[in-house]
Amino acid sequence: MMRPPERFLLLEDNECDAELLRRSIRAEWPNCDLLRVSSKSGFEAALNESKFDLILSDYMVPGFSGMHALAMSLERCPGVPFLFVSGAIGDEVAVESLKAGATDYILKDRLAKLVPSIRRGLNEAVERARRRQVEEELRRSEEQCRDLLENATDLIQSVAPDGSLLYVNPAWRNKLEYTEAEVARLSLFDVLHPEYHEGWRDRFEIAKPDEASRWEGIFLSKYGSHLYVEGNTSFRYMNGNLAAIRGIFHDVTERKLALIALKRSVRQYEALVNSVDGIVWQADLCSLRFTFVSQQAERLLGYPVKAWLEDPDFWQKHLHPDDREKTLKLCRQITAERPYGSFEYRMLAADGGVLWLRDIVSMRTEEKESAQIQGIMVNITARKQAELARRDVQAKLARTNKVLSQRNEEIQNFYHTLSHELKTPLTSAREFISITMDGLAGPLNTTQKEYLGIAKESCDQLRACVNDLLDATRLETNKLVLELKPVSISVLMQRVLASMALMAAEKKIDLLHEIQPDLPEISIDEHRITQVLTNLLSNGIKYTPQSGNIVVTAREAPQRAELLEISVRDSGCGIPKEEQDRIFDRLYQIKAGDASTEQGVGLGLYLCRELVQLHGGNIWVESKSGHGSTFSFVLPKTQHLLRANVLVIDDDPDMLEMLRHLLIAEQYNVRIARDGHEGLNEIRRQTPDLVLLDLAMPELNGAATLKEIRNQWGQIPVILHTAFVDGDLMKQAMPFSPFTLLAKPCSSEQILETVRNVHRSGDTEIWKKNHHGLQRLPLN
Ligand code: ADP
Numbered sequence: 001m002m003r004p005p006e007r008f009l010l011l012e013d014n015e016c017d018a019e020l021l022r023r024s025i026r027a028e029w030p031n032c033d034l035l036r037v038s039s040k041s042g043f044e045a046a047l048n049e050s051k052f053d054l055i056l057s058d059y060m061v062p063g064f065s066g067m068h069a070l071a072m073s074l075e076r077c078p079g080v081p082f083l084f085v086s087g088a089i090g091d092e093v094a095v096e097s098l099k100a101g102a103t104d105y106i107l108k109d110r111l112a113k114l115v116p117s118i119r120r121g122l123n124e125a126v127e128r129a130r131r132r133q134v135e136e137e138l139r140r141s142e143e144q145c146r147d148l149l150e151n152a153t154d155l156i157q158s159v160a161p162d163g164s165l166l167y168v169n170p171a172w173r174n175k176l177e178y179t180e181a182e183v184a185r186l187s188l189f190d191v192l193h194p195e196y197h198e199g200w201r202d203r204f205e206i207a208k209p210d211e212a213s214r215w216e217g218i219f220l221s222k223y224g225s226h227l228y229v230e231g232n233t234s235f236r237y238m239n240g241n242l243a244a245i246r247g248i249f250h251d252v253t254e255r256k257l258a259l260i261a262l263k264r265s266v267r268q269y270e271a272l273v274n275s276v277d278g279i280v281w282q283a284d285l286c287s288l289r290f291t292f293v294s295q296q297a298e299r300l301l302g303y304p305v306k307a308w309l310e311d312p313d314f315w316q317k318h319l320h321p322d323d324r325e326k327t328l329k330l331c332r333q334i335t336a337e338r339p340y341g342s343f344e345y346r347m348l349a350a351d352g353g354v355l356w357l358r359d360i361v362s363m364r365t366e367e368k369e370s371a372q373i374q375g376i377m378v379n380i381t382a383r384k385q386a387e388l389a390r391r392d393v394q395a396k397l398a399r400t401n402k403v404l405s406q407r408n409e410e411i412q413n414f415y416h417t418l419s420h421e422l423k424t425p426l427t428s429a430r431e432f433i434s435i436t437m438d439g440l441a442g443p444l445n446t447t448q449k450e451y452l453g454i455a456k457e458s459c460d461q462l463r464a465c466v467n468d469l470l471d472a473t474r475l476e477t478n479k480l481v482l483e484l485k486p487v488s489i490s491v492l493m494q495r496v497l498a499s500m501a502l503m504a505a506e507k508k509i510d511l512l513h514e515i516q517p518d519l520p521e522i523s524i525d526e527h528r529i530t531q532v533l534t535n536l537l538s539n540g541i542k543y544t545p546q547s548g549n550i551v552v553t554a555r556e557a558p559q560r561a562e563l564l565e566i567s568v569r570d571s572g573c574g575i576p577k578e579e580q581d582r583i584f585d586r587l588y589q590i591k592a593g594d595a596s597t598e599q600g601v602g603l604g605l606y607l608c609r610e611l612v613q614l615h616g617g618n619i620w621v622e623s624k625s626g627h628g629s630t631f632s633f634v635l636p637k638t639q640h641l642l643r644a645n646v647l648v649i650d651d652d653p654d655m656l657e658m659l660r661h662l663l664i665a666e667q668y669n670v671r672i673a674r675d676g677h678e679g680l681n682e683i684r685r686q687t688p689d690l691v692l693l694d695l696a697m698p699e700l701n702g703a704a705t706l707k708e709i710r711n712q713w714g715q716i717p718v719i720l721h722t723a724f725v726d727g728d729l730m731k732q733a734m735p736f737s738p739f740t741l742l743a744k745p746c747s748s749e750q751i752l753e754t755v756r757n758v759h760r761s762g763d764t765e766i767w768k769k770n771h772h773g774l775q776r777l778p779l780n
Contacts, residue, residue: 004029004031004032005029005032005053005054005118005122006031006032006033006053007032007033007034007035007050007051007052007053008025008032008033008034008035008052008053008054008055008056009034009035009037009043009046009047009052009054009055009056010022010034010035010036010037010055010056010057011036011037011038011043011055011056011057011058011061011064011066011069012036012038012056012057012058012061012085013038013039013058013061013062014058017058017085017108018036020108020111021034021056021085021111021114022034022036024111024114024115025114025115025118027115028115028118035050035052038061039061039062039063039064040061040063040064040068040069043064043069043072044072047072047073047076047077048076051077051080052077052080053080053122054080054081054082054083054118054121054122054125055069055073055080055081055082055083056083056085057069057070057082057083057084057085058084058085058086059084059086059087059089059093059097060086066084066086066097067096067097067100069082070082070084070097070100070101070102071100074101079125079128079129079132080125081103081104081118081121081122081124081125082101082102082103082121083102083103083104083105083106083114083117083118083121084097084102084104084105084106085105085106085108085111085114086105086106086107086108087107087108087109088107088109089105089107103117103120103121103124103125104117104120104121149169150169150170151170152169152171152248153171153251154171154231154248154249154250154251155168155169155171155172155175155176155219155229155231155247155248155249155250155251156168156169156171156172156246156247156248156249157169157172157188157246157247157249158236158244158245158246158247159188159244159245159247160243160244161204161242161243161244161245162187163187163188163189163200164186164187164188165183165184165186165187165188166244168183175219175221175227175251176191176219176220176221176222176227177221177222177223178191178222182222188200191219191220191221192217192218192219192220193217193218193219193220193226195217195218196217196218199217203215203233203245204242204245207235207242207245208235209235209237210234210235211234211235212232212233212234213232213233213234214230214231214232215230215231215232215233215247215249216228216229216230216231216252217229217230226253227251227253228251228252228253228255228256228257229249229250229251229252229253230249230250230252231247231248231249231250232247232248233245233246233247234246273294274294274295274296276294276296276376277296277378277379278296278376278377278378278379279293279294279296279297279300279301279357279376279377280292280293280294280296280374280375280376281293281294281297281308281374281375281376281377282364282372282373282374283315283372283373283374284370284371284372284373285334285363285370285371285372285373286370286371287312288313288315288316288328288331289312289313289314290308290309290314290315291309291372292309293305293308293309300349300355300377300379301318301347301349301350301355302349302350302351303318303350316328318347318348319345319346319347319348320345320346320347320348320354322346323345323346326345327343327345330343331343331361331373334361334362334363334373335363336363336371339362339363340361340362340363341360341361341362342358342359342360342361343358343359343361344356344357344358344359344380344384345357345359354381355379355381356379356380356381356383356384356385357377357378357379357380358377358378358380359375359376359377359378360375360376360378361373361374361375362374362375383726386726387726390725390726408476412473412476415469415470415472415473416470416473418469419466419467419469419470419473420470422462422466423463423466423470426459426462426463426466427463429459430456430459430460430463433452433455433456433459434456436452437449437452437453437456465601465603468601468603468604468607469601469603471531471603471607472586472603472606472607475607475610480610480614482524482525482528482614482615483525483526483527484523484524484525485523485524485525485526486521486522486523487521487522487523487524487526487529488519488521489515489519489521489522489524489529489554489564489566489635490515490519490554492526492529492530492533493513493515493533493552493554493566494513494515495530496530496533496534496537497511497513497537497552499534500534500537500538500541503538503541504541504550507541507544507545507546507547507548508546508547509541509544509546509547509548509549509550510548510549510550511537511549511550511552512549512550512551512552513551513552513553513554514551514552514553514554514555515553515554515555516553516554516555516556519554519555519556519564520637522564522635522636522637522638523637523638524615524635525611525615528611528614528615529611529615529635531607531611532607532608532611532612532619532633533552533566533568535604535605535607535608536568536608536631537550537552537568538604539604539605539631540568540570540572540629540631541570543570543572543573543629544570544571544572544573544628545572545573548570548571548572548628549570549571550568550569550570550571551567551568551569552566552567552568552569553565553566553567553569554566557634560634562636562637562638563617563634563635563636563637564634564635564636564637565632565633565634566632566633566634566635567630567631567632567633568630568631568632569628569629569630569631570628570629570630571628572628572629573625573626573628574623574624574625574626574627574628574629575590575621575623575625575629576590576625577624577625580621580623583605583621584605584606584608584609584619585606586602586603586606587601587602587603587606588602588605588606589601589602608631608633612633612634612635613760615635615636616635616636616644617633617634617635617636618633618634619631619632619633619634620632620633644668644669644689644690644759645668645669645671645686645687645688645689645690646663646668646669646670646671646688646689646690646691646692646755646759647670647671647672647673647679647682647683647688647690647691647692648660648663648670648671648672648673648691648692649672649673649674649675649676649678649679649682649691649692649693649694649697649702649705650672650674650692650693650694650697650721651674651675651694651697651698652694653674655694656672656674659672659692659751660672662748662751662752663752663755666752666755666756668755671686671688675697675698675699675700676697676699676700676701676702676704676705676708677699677700679691679693679705680700680705680708680709680712683709683712683713683716687713687716688716689716689717689759690716690717690718690719690755690758690759691709691716691717691718691719692719692721692742692755693705693706693718693719693720693721694721694722695720695721695722695724695727695729695730695733696722696723696724696727696729701729701732702720702722702729702733703729703730703732703733703736704732706718706720706733706736706739707735707736709736710736715738717739717740717758717759718739718740719739719740719741719742719754719755719758720733720739720740720741720742721742721744722741722742722743722744723743723744723745725741725743740754740757740758742754
């Protein structure tokens with residue numbers, strides 16, 4: 001229902017017309033107010049001052065046209081109806097006024113139309129105002145809607161059943177990196193990861209109105225990167241048909257990627273734990289029930305992982321009965337104060353076997369959790385078995401060694417007794433022969449004298465043999481001690497040559513000598529070097545036929561001023577190549593060929609070698625069958641050279657110092673190196689007689705150092721000093737044997753004994769190499 005109008009404005013200059021109009025209006029709306037103006041200024045003032053429900057206007061008042069008044073009212077109060085009330089106006093003017101915005105026009109002579117026209121005008125105004133309000137509301141709600149969609153951070157889309165995109169919001173475009181124009185040409189399937197195509201097709205098929213469903217999946221951006229989203233979809237129906245699927249999705253890429261990374265790292269961690277060659281485990285400290293065991297548990301012991309976890313006493317039950325008490329006690333000692341431990345024990349495997357395990361245990365101290373322990377059980381069965389086997393072998397070896405050394409002692413005693421028992425009656429027999437030969441027991445005829453002479457000579461030979469036997473025994477029992485003093489080698493040689501002159505003359509052998517003048521006195525045991533030279537000369541005479549010759553020379557060794565070289569060259573039968581290495585062995589004699597062996601027992605050259613080596617020298621032979629032999633030996637000129645050079649390589653400074661002191665006290669020349677590289681440099685500087693090499697060292701370890709030594713210097717005697725006799729490094733060192741093993745830790749006495757033994761046995765090889773070719777580098 002229209003509200004009755006309250007105020008009218010009337011532009012009319014004619015009083016009579018105005019009165020007529022007022023009456024007409026008042027007749028209809030008696031309470032209404034009607035303000036009449038008759039000029040432009042009055043009209044303007046009225047519009048400014050007050051509000052009107054309707055304006056009535058003459059078409060023309062003096063100085064102010066109705067059209068002008070219309071324009072003014074449209075501008076100031078656009079919703080207020082404006083009616084022309086005028087005298088006769090042409091149709092054209094009327095149409096023009098309506099076009100200009102007038103609500104109606106009424107001719108003054110037809111005032112009966114006035115009220116209906118006013119009513120219509122007022123109704124239209126109300127209708128217009130209402131429409132405007134509706135339009136305004138609509139506009140505002142559209143704006144809000146757009147604001148929400150355009151500024152939402154989630155991806156919003158509307159997709160037609162054929163997949164074409166009906167609407168996407170800017171967040172959608174931005175996240176997937178498309179422009180508005182590009183989106184217009186896109187289908188949903190262009191941005192949907194292929195894995196989800198089928199799912200979306202089904203979604204279109206089974207669409208149900210009013211049903212929203214969750215969806216999570218992957219969109220592909222224009223450049224192919226993955227956008228993980230999750231959200232809801234719903235269906236829009238129009239006239240009973242599916243018109244679109246709406247979707248609002250949240251970008252969860254960061255969370256998904258973090259989840260993927262987490263899963264990956266869990267998988268990696270599991271793979272790592274399961275690849276460790278040992279059982280990785282965790283257990284509750286109080287109950288010792290396992291809370292985790294790696295897959296290796298199943299492989300090593302044969303029980304399924306489930307059994308380990310489900311049975312609260314699994315571990316205790318499967319410990320070897322002999323180790324159970326001790327192991328549980330050790331395990332109980334793991335506390336917050338002593339959070340680490342490592343112990344070895346046996347476990348019973350599913351197949352009835354027994355496994356040795358080394359368990360490295362530590363405590364997990366994480367708050368809010370009951371105390372946990374964790375560890376790795378490493379299978380050490382093979383090592384334990386090897387250890388047992390080694391102990392077995394060692395015990396056997398010790399027993400055999402004992403038996404052998406007992407036998408050796410018995411033999412030495414036998415030699416000793418034999419030679420002493422022989423020597424006394426022999427000496428007395430020889431003395432009685434001498435006395436008889438001298439005629440002190442009565443006169444002798446020539447034949448008797450000749451026979452007694454032969455007997456005396458046999459006694460002398462026998463005495464020489466017995467003496468050799470005695471010396472050999474002394475050497476083997478380490479009882480032969482050199483008495484060193486400065487000796488002129490040329491004087492010594494002259495004396496020996498003189499003593500052998502008769503023997504040589506008997507075989508018409510020329511005994512010549514070449515002695516380098518001004519040879520210095522050297523520190524030697526005069527008696528023993530005389531014995532060596534005598535032996536070589538007597539062999540020379542023995543194995544050289546009648547009228548041959550023997551040349552004895554003494555000189556400074558060529559290029560080795562620190563050594564003196566003495567040679568005995570004969571023109572005798574010579575020695576076959578294959579025998580040359582063996583003739584220095586104890587009791588070795590060449591049986592075949594020209595060499596007559598009716599004299600001697602094969603100890604002569606053995607004694608020569610031992611005596612020369614005791615002096616720190618070396619002896620060797622050069623010979624060719626049928627072309628004579630040259631026996632040579634070298635002696636160091638000074639005491640210093642008598643000592644063996646030992647190189648100690650060890651990275652432990654304390655161990656290095658200890659070994660240095662120990663060996664210096666034993667009269668060795670000791671040099672030290674702190675690692676493999678330094679050790680090799682030391683060997684380059686001066687080849688040692690023996691290397692005492694630590695196996696486990698940083699950088700170049702013992703095995704690698706040994707390899708280099710063998711490659712560059714051949715068979716230098718090496719003692720490997722190690723705590724890991726069955727470790728990997730040992731395996732690496734094996735191909736570079738021979739070497740001697742010295743287990744760490746061991747007593748000083750064991751160290752010295754090993755060094756002494758190796759030095760004595762290794763001497764031959766090393767000196768041969770160093771002195772045959774005289775390659776040994778001069779001392780600094
Ligand atoms: P033996 O007591 O038999 O002489 P040696 O140890 O002195 O023992 O010598 C060992 C062997 O070396 C001898 O049996 C001999 O065959 C050989 N031999 C030693 N010296 C010579 C030499 N100058 N010429 C040839 N053969 C030699």
